[in-house]
Amino acid sequence: MTTGEPTTRDGLLARAAEYAATVPIDLDVAQLEWAISERARRRAGCCRYDADSGEITVVLTWDAYREFGWDEFVGTIRHELVHAWEFQRFGESGHGDRFYRKADGIDAPRHCRSFTDGRLELVCTDEHCDWRPERHRASKPVRQPDAAYQCGDCGSEYVVRHRTSGRTWRTADGYERAREALGDDW
Ligand SMILES: [Zn+2]
Ligand SMILES: [Zn+2]
Known part of the structure; x- marks a missing residue:
């Protein structure tokens, strides 16, 4: 395992993938794609699903990571993993009861964090x-x-x-x- 806070985009992606493998969720994390977004406004992360190929991409917002720091950003990763789990299992994802139950089960925040307005x-x-x-x-x-x-x-x-x-x-x-x-x- 790597330690310390990632300082580069590649470092963040590698660390996020490594972290995801430690989260107790029945999801094939090795199948996930990871990407950085430079532009997302207000959202710390999102999860994209290509229904044709089945490819799931977890997109992390660099500025959000810079603002939250690693210890808080892992909450965003857990949240997006719940979306990934829904996509992998059910081919769709939202913020419904199934999402909330799973999020609670792995101690993930229920809501996508926004970050452009200082808390x-x-x-x-x-x-x-x-x-x-x-x-x-x-x-x-x-x-x-x-x-x-x-x-x-x-x-x-x-x-x-x-x-x-x-x-x-x-x-x-x-x-x-x-x-x-x-x-x-x-
Ligand atoms: Zn969400
Ligand atoms: Zn003053």
């Missing part, structure tokens, strides 16, 4: 400052905003805001509590 934002606490950068990943400034990080414009403290829930935090403890409270809605 998080850092918000300066100074009311006269409009510094508000987006963040996609739980990087250290997100996990530990109190670890000597500050607004990139004026140097004030900032809060981290989880956009869909509106939840905010300013400390490492606050991050842990938010993460726990949000659970699958993270």
Whole structure:
């Protein structure tokens, strides 16, 4: 097994195929094709099926991988493997009950992750400052905003805001509590 985060497109494809073989799903992963998409907007991955040849291609979005990092991106791979499983078994795939049951069975996210809108934002606490950068990943400034990080414009403290829930935090403890409270809605 390779370790560390892939840094090239070829590296990501090889690692994804290697990872797929470790997922406990009754799917012939050796038959899958893998490809990178540079252009997909909003979708971290997709699964293509050619009904004539039976060829199944898992397409991974490079920018999404760059934003999520490997540890989160494996969720996207698992999600697409469920589509691949449906295509291989049933010749069709969607987000129906069968999909959800299988996704739950291998601990895959039920929904295709989107990635163009940052999940998080850092918000300066100074009311006269409009510094508000987006963040996609739980990087250290997100996990530990109190670890000597500050607004990139004026140097004030900032809060981290989880956009869909509106939840905010300013400390490492606050991050842990938010993460726990949000659970699958993270
Ligand atoms: Zn999907
Ligand atoms: Zn500021």
